[in-house]
Amino acid sequence: MxxxxxxxxxxxxxxxxxxxxxxxxxxxxxxxxxxxxxxxxxxxxxxxxxxxxxxxxxxxxxxxxxxxxxxxxxxxxxxxxxxxxxxxxxxxxxDFGAIMRNGVLDVIRKKLSTAGTQLAKIEESLKAAQASHNGEANEELALLAARLKRAKKFHDKLNSVLGSSLLEHLL
Amino acid sequence: MxxxxxxxxxxxxxxxxxxxxxxxxxxxxxxxxxxxxxxxxxxxxxxxxxxxxxxxxxxxxxxxxxxxxxxxxxxxxxxxxxxxxxxxxxxxxxDFGAIMRNGVLDVIRKKLSTAGTQLAKIEESLKAAQASHNGEANEELALLAARLKRAKKFHDKLNSVLGSSLLEHLL
DNA sequence: CCTTTCGTTCAGTCTACACTGAACAAATCT
DNA sequence: AGATTTGTTCAGTGTAGACTGAACGAAAGG
Structure with missing residues (x-):
């Protein structure tokens, strides 16, 4: 008892x-x-x-x-x-690892994806700006383009890290 | 112009x-x-x-x-x-990578830490339960102990992954 | 010393969203 | 068939926390 x-x-x-x-x-x-x-x-x-x-x-x-x-x-x-x-x-x-791999990472990937969509839209909008500007040198515009490129690059890096099996192997 | x-x-x-x-x-x-x-x-x-x-x-x-x-x-x-x-x-x-390493990961680590504190408290509370029970076999109690151990193990794993320089190297 | 300019703080407001209660739909039983 | 049990849905409520406005403190200028 x-x-x-x-x-x-x-x-x-x-x-x-x-x-x-x-x-x-x-x-x-x-x-x-x-x-x-x-x-x-x-x-x-x-x-x-x-x-x-x-x-x-x-x-x-x-x-x-x-x-x-x-x-x-x-x-x-x-x-x-x-x-x-x-x-x-x-x-x-x-199995927490399985939950991470199947569920949590997908949620993160989805958020990343929507961020990527926004970046793509901005890139298009920026191309329009560059077209109408056509050859003129503009400091601010150039900076915006450079920074946007950087942001996209980092976005892609995150994507590849999350996509790689390396991270899944760790969990 | x-x-x-x-x-x-x-x-x-x-x-x-x-x-x-x-x-x-x-x-x-x-x-x-x-x-x-x-x-x-x-x-x-x-x-x-x-x-x-x-x-x-x-x-x-x-x-x-x-x-x-x-x-x-x-x-x-x-x-x-x-x-x-x-x-x-x-x-x-x-440098987004620097922000990740210096700031974001710390936030995550902090959240992990508070979770770890809670786990530790529960472990102590569980030890008390095991002491008062003293040798009796109890299915539920044993399961709780086993699952808690699992949870702690995963917690430690996350900690080590976040602590390792591997992740920082990726970003 | 008084005035002005900045930044911070804090009590209160506003808002997004977790959560609820009740009505509903679907399935099983009598 | 009706009655009952079980899960979902949705309009409404409650609340955590983001955000604000006004009062404050600190530093510099006149």
Missing amino acids: PSRTLPEAFAESRRAFIEAGGNTTQSLGMGRIIGQIYALLYLSPRPICLDEIVDELGVSKASVSTAVRQLAGWGAVKRVWVKGDRRDFYEAET | PSRTLPEAFAESRRAFIEAGGNTTQSLGMGRIIGQIYALLYLSPRPICLDEIVDELGVSKASVSTAVRQLAGWGAVKRVWVKGDRRDFYEAET
Whole structure:
């Protein structure tokens, strides 16, 4: 028979871990529920259904529904079917490296991509300016062109680093 | 004499670049002013004083004051003294790699560090639980211990990757 | 010494977005 | 078929934090 202090001490560690997960994702700009849900699943020995998450965390079903889908979207959580139960169950992907490779890096790449789109638009707009200027020397214009080129170069470098398998190999 | 369309086309490119900077930093969870200020300085052939930034961007002096200090904090912007002018002038650090190494990575490392602190606290709390339990086998407790260990291991891995000069060499 | 010019600070406002509640759709059971 | 259970959606709320305005302090000029 377990001692009386065991359950509380265990529950406390568990609660702290879940809270830490929430703090982490919140500090990264995604809400705190995301991290809490992942932590909860990460510590669970068995798949958990949506309503159980709701009870455990004391948040709305709507939040859990959307958050869980996000997590599944980047492979941090997997849907699991339990026989004889029509509810959806979820379990955590415990391989952090896999989550990084499949999910997180994609998010970063996407942000980089939108930045690249903006740079391309500016480059076009700049070409128009250079065309209408046609041969005249203009200090500011030349600087803008040079700096834009630099920015694009760095953008490409980031892209290649993120695209290379080197980074994935590290995680 | 410059053609009439040159100034507008130039200004448009410039405006778009500044806006792109704002969009980028905003999408990264830091405000949009930060990126706008950096972009403005990045495109300027000469150091710029605080009030000029205020005029150019149409934001409050308070915002510029704090934002500029943040930028200077992680080496993205340098204070410059102009002789015969007691105002503070600023210019951009144009080496993105240097900004990454000196500023951005430190921010990430700091976030990692606070996460590590939380993990350490949980580990201690868990040790207490294990002590009071003293020899009994408990599935949940064992799982929590195992998963915590995994989490710490990954945390350490991230730390070493960020600490290694390899990453800095890439940027 | 008073005035002016700059930069910072801080209490308050505004805004983006995480989060909620209730209505809804879909699937299963009786 | 209706009734019940389960997940999603969406308009609305709450809130964290970016941003502002006014008051302040510090430094230089008159």
